[in-house]
Amino acid sequence: MQVLLARLACPVYQCFHAIKIKKNYLPLCATRWSSTSVVPRITTHYTVYPRDQDKRWEGVNMERFAEEADVVIVGAGPAGLSAAARLKQLAAQHEKDIRVCLVEKAAQIGAHTLSGACLDPRALQELFPDWKEKGAPLNTPVTEDRFGILTEKYRIPVPILPGLPMNNHGNYIVRLGHLVSWMGEQAEALGVEVYPGYAAAEVLFHEDGSVKGIATNDVGIQKDGAPKTTFERGLELHAKVTIFAEGCHGHLAKQLYRKFDLRANCEPQTYGIGLKECIPKLTFPGGLLIGCSPGFMNVPKIKGTHTAMKSGILAAESIFNQLTNENLQSKTIGLDVTEYEDNLKKSWVWKELYAVRNIRPSCHSILGVYGGMIYTGIFYWIFRGMEPWTLKHKGSDSDKLKPAKDCTPIEYPKPDGQISFDLLSSVALSGTNHEHDQPAHLTLKDDSVPVNRNLSIYDGPEQRFCPAGVYEFVPVEQGDGFRLQINAQNCVHCKTCDIKDPSQNINWVVPEGGGGPAYNGM
16 A cells, blocks of 8 residues: 555656556656566565455455454464364363364365474374274374484484474374365364355454454456456454464464564564474454464474464363353453463473574574574473573675675586476476466565666576466567566465565465465475
């Protein structure tokens, strides 16, 4: 909105307004670029270009149907399903009628879960003590651990001493997508209303600022942002408490961090493949955060599923106490479940994560990776995590990218088709698919930034950090130079672009529900 208003106030924008409408081009502001420069319009999503300023939307019915529930959960991963199941378990145990609705953007429960996980079954055992009898897909117990540092030619073995978090005795090798699918079946059997294929697109608020619920995404919108004849407005789900379990770098959680300043007292979140940690404030009026959205990763253990599940269990128990409190039952605005964060800090989750709090930051300090490993061994094995201080991360992931002029290009060998494979062949294995004729859900706050800043300074990192080939810099049709092309239908929903973009110009929003990968337990 701010970008649009700035452009509307720009005299050059007003001069080129007809060009934009006719040829689908956006001009650049004269205060920064030549008045004759134009940029191909890339972003058409309503979050950047509001519909109330688009004549194509005049007369379209924008009314949404609303449903009321006690608890709404966004995301059917291990954490969200644990919270849902535990709420219904407590409701049955105490003979209470509690409506729990869970929305999931994947077409099927578990379809967006990619992980060959080594699972610590501790939280699963708490939630479903009879998980073996119920047929949970934990079929491969760990029988041996080997840990090593791989160099270009050698493997350096590292001993796993007793008590170190890398010891996996008692854990199971699982396809996490299959476990999530099984958990979805258990949740439905308990009475949870599960809605796969519905993406939560918007947070709704009461007049007092507390969270009121969520709205699912609209469907039936053309790629250029115009309504189709099949357009349907999303559904509003209102609740006394909304649980956000979106997973890593959640689309709605990002907004909640800003609105409620939830990261005021914690370091920037840092990410890696399978690594997401640095925990913010977890509660706010009307809602709370669980799972990998706030980050419950035990880095040296390389596990976060068991802690994510436990966070969901604790959230459910805290919410249930408030929902059944006679003094709060008539309250119509969003409940602030501060008890959840207190209970989390008293649980084994907090004890486990506090003991490893310095391990990831130590690898980014002057110690380096190898020094960080030695630090881990000394403080975790000898002192059991009792460090007298807390190390800090140095900036966010998007701050770490160096300008191209300061780097030496790397010539990678071509894929051999046996051990290494080309990118698009690998993407095909994910089963990723989106309705092609919809606005790209990879939105840009300013369409000019990819070429004028990212390409000119960083040599276009978008085309490198995306694992699915979504971003390409291609020659312009007429004249010299390049333009950014976004192949949004290839997006595997990893959100690396949103995290790593050095300009923080990319905002990942949800596509139409049901789109995305179909990992089938990969």
